[in-house]
Amino acid sequence: MKRLLSLLLIIYYSALLNAQPITGFTEKNAEIQRALEKQFLAIPNALNNKRYLLKLTEEPHIAGSPQSKAVAEYILSKYRAWGLDAKLVEYWAYLPYPQLVKIALLEPDTLKFKLQEPSWRFDKDSYDKRAVMPFNAYSPSGNVTAQVVYVNRGLPEDYEKLEELGIDIGGKIALVRYGGSFRGVKAQVAEEHGAAGLIIYSDPADDGYMRGDIYPYGPLRPSQAIQRGSLQYLFKYPGDPLTPGWAAHKNARRLKPEEATNMPHIPTAPISYGEARRILQSLAGPEVPENSWQGGLPFRYHVGPGPAKIHMQLKMDYKIRPIYDVLVTIPGIEEPAKKVIVGNHHDAWVYGAVDPNSGTSVVLETGRALAQLLKNGWHPKRTIILAHWDAEEYGLIGSTEWVEEHREDLSQNAVIYINIDAAVSGQNFNANAVPSLDKFIQEVVKEITDPATGMTVFERWWKRLNPREYKRLGKVVPDTASTKVGRLGSGSDYTAFLHHVGVPSLMMNFGGRYGVYHSILDNFFWMKSWGDPTFKYHETMSKIVGLTVLRFAQADILPFDYAHYADTVVRHLNSLNKSLHKKFLSVPLDFTKVINKAQLWKQAADSLNQIISKNLMRGQISSTLNDRLMQIERTLLGARGLPGREWFKHRVYAPGFYTGYAAKPIPGVAEPAEQGNWRLAQQELEYFEKILEKVIQQTREAARGFKSANSQPKNQNK
Ligand SMILES: [Zn+2]
Known part of the structure; x- marks a missing residue:
């Protein structure tokens, strides 16, 4: 009798174990969900991801260009071929293109900077003359000649330090390094301190040779690669500068450009560390006030002012240009008004193999897998929307305009917004979210295998964040382990969803040593050589995104904590x-x-x-x-x-x-x-x-x- 009882107990407990609850599901529905997820997880495939990425990164495709529209049409055609309901949504946004970016050193030597990223013979993409010249979007046109002051990261406290040294930035050109703050903040703070112009450079200490081998021998930034990027004050408001708070339709009411408050006023341009070196070497004045100001170039940095004197001439072509979001709808059958939304932008400064098209490819493959489930007879309980935004790089424009257009509906009905951007540049899983989603994310990645190690994605994530603990515990990840999920500021398309409408949002990626951000080198060659040579991390991210979508589309009780x-x-x-x-x-x-x-x-x-x-x-x-x-x-x-x-x-x-x-x-x-x-x-x-x-x-x-x-x-x- 006693034996029978213990046998029964064993059966009971193992049944419990097999049941494997899912947060937000009843026991019975968890079982159904598991079967659905199993079907889903068998579909995403690395080779498809590779094919999409090759196609998406074939040509430079800056927002507002015919090539950007062609990318949107390619995405549209894929979804339609899979039998999904997809459409293009057009907006018209105020987008500058550079016509002339000229920077020359006048003193102590004369030197014209090249301001062009060089070509590498084994990387055909690096030869494309259609790549937009390196520039900072929303800089005004202008013509400035002035002495230079080095301002470190250009944070308010950096200017305080300069003031302590008795250095006045008024009327000077500030030389600032990337990192520590969004580049639009650097422009605003420089302007607040009276700078006449701003030059932003990538220091080798941040994403160049101090971090590892540089391209073409490694994934980090070589001396001539330049980071493009927008200066929009998206911390004031993102989206089209001329239509704050309402959708930028072709015939919408628009502000005059001088009425918009999210564009900077001093000429600003980016340069490489190859060029910045010539300026920094020509700065006298005091040594940098703190070691944290010293970058990775092989001499002691000084702050100036001068003798380095620079002439900067910028000519920008500002126009209202068409942009195209791709929106895919998979209707829910029980709560059709409720929407689970996944989004990723598709526009890129040049090719954008990592940023953003690794994510585009991930979302496409997730979409293909969902289309397959539909063919197998499944329908989601809630509506699923897959979105591919345009003009994110300029200031989150495609997503912001769409959110502003659908504000009321989203406020009522958006269940969650899942943001993907630069989805894969390595193998390190990262997540940012509102705190109600921390546990949910961890639960999802406990289900997914990390391709390189065979651990779960969760275990590898925990191990990376707690290396000592992992060793101390004998290379075991405890059941009680939990990992750190970051919070959402801005810089990607979740901004309008979370900060403007209050849709619970999350963002996930696999990061790595990504030194070619916003350069012509963020291309297919880079991805194949360093980012994700097997495309297995793309496949894995498609699985993670899919599981996230399926749980929120199907949950009995939404798993918010x-x-x-x-x-x-x-x-x-x-x-x-x-x-x-x-x-x-x-x-x-x-x-x-x-x-x-x-x-x-x-x-x-x-x-x-x-x-x-x-x-x-x-x-x-x-x-x-x-x-x-x-x-x-x-x-x-x-x-x-x-x-x-x-x-x-x-x-x-x-x-x-x-x-x-x-x-x-x-x-x-x-x-x-x-x-x-x-x-x-x-x-x-x-x-x-x-x-x-x-x-x-x-x-x-x-x-x-x-x-x-x-x-x-x-x-x-x-
Ligand atoms: Zn991006």
Whole structure:
């Protein structure tokens, strides 16, 4: 009898193990979902990814050009061939093309810079004369002659250091290195300090030979490769500069260019470190004030001013040009209005093998696999949208205009936005998301095998972030392991979804030693040589994206974890409080109340999570609960935008005003407080408390509503 009992127990437990729950699914539906996922995971294929990428990167395809439209049409034709409903969506955006970029050293020697990326004989793509000359988009045209000052990364604190040295940047040309902030921020800060012009260069310490072998012997930036890129003040508002807040249709109302507030005013251009070397070598004045200012060129850097004197002449051709998004819709059959959205841009500065077309290829292959499931008779419960945005490089334009056009619907119905961009440049998995999605992402990548090691993607991710722990534990990843998911600032197409509308968003990639960002060398040859020679990481990313989509399209209860979100907000508030006390002798802000509120939210969300998992175990589900769960992220938006940048509505995250890419937590409070503007910071703190009150109420209502709705169980989905 005893033996039989233990045998029964073993069977019971192994059945439990086999059942393998999926967060957000009842036991029965998890089983159905597993079968669906198994079908899906067998489809994505590296060879297809390679073929798409070859085609996508055949020609330079800057936004607004006929080649960019051709890429959009190629994407469209693929989806149509697979039997999916796909269309082009046209907008008209204000896009500058460079006509002339001339930089010459006048003193102490005379020297004309080449400003062209050279060709390499084994890389046919490097010969293409149609590649746009290196430039910074949204720089004005201009003509400046001035002495040069080296300003390190061009952050506000770098200019403070220069001031301490008694160096005035007024009327000078600032020489700044890439990195540490978005290049548009560099332009804005240089302008604020009275610079007459700006030259941005790639230092070898950041993505050149100090990091590893350079092209063509390795993946890093050679001395003549130049980083193009936009200077748009996308931390004020992204998208078409002339249509802030509304869609840039052909005949839309438009601002005059001088009315737009997201374009810089001083001539700015990028150069290589081969050229920057000649300028830096010709700077006298004091040594750099700190070692962190010293880059990787083989001499001590000085800040100037002069004797290096530069003449800069820029001529830009500003026009309103057509851009084309590709939108694919797979209609849901149970909740057709609800939308699970995947997006990636397709325009590139030149070829864009990594940025963005590794992602384009990934999304295409995910789409092909979904089309296959449809052919097998499956239909999603919620609608799936696959989007390929245009003109992201100029300022997230294709996605922003689409979001602005569909703001009301997205606010009601967008379940999640999954952003892909520069999906593969190596093997290191990274994720950024709102905190409610941290656990979800980890759960997904526990299902996926890392091609190079045979571990799961999750295990390899954890191992990379915790190398010592991994060794100490005898090369075992503990069951309780969790990894760090980053937050979303800006610099890619999730911006309008998250910061303007409050759609829970995430972004994932496989990163590596990617030294050719925005250069002509970001091409197929580079990908085949270093980024992903077997295209297995493309295939793997297609699987990860597909699983993410399938879980959100099918979940019984949407797998958002607001307890973790609330906890993260508590931590953000504590660390803001701490950093302010470190910076200022006295801080007239009291965080006690707001931290209490965030803790109350955590309690409410904890009990909501418990109720959800109890009900899921009993097979009970609720679609009204899903609506409420989705809406919590929207409640974190303010009806009014952030101070000085109305377009940004999210109150937990925004791109930092002085970082641009990096996320700034609790920006409404943090940014005025860091400037010592206590009155505004106090107002914003009270405003944030009110938002938390609403969120607490909503979380409690969600829990109560679910309890009472479940006196009778609903039908399970098919
Ligand atoms: Zn990109």
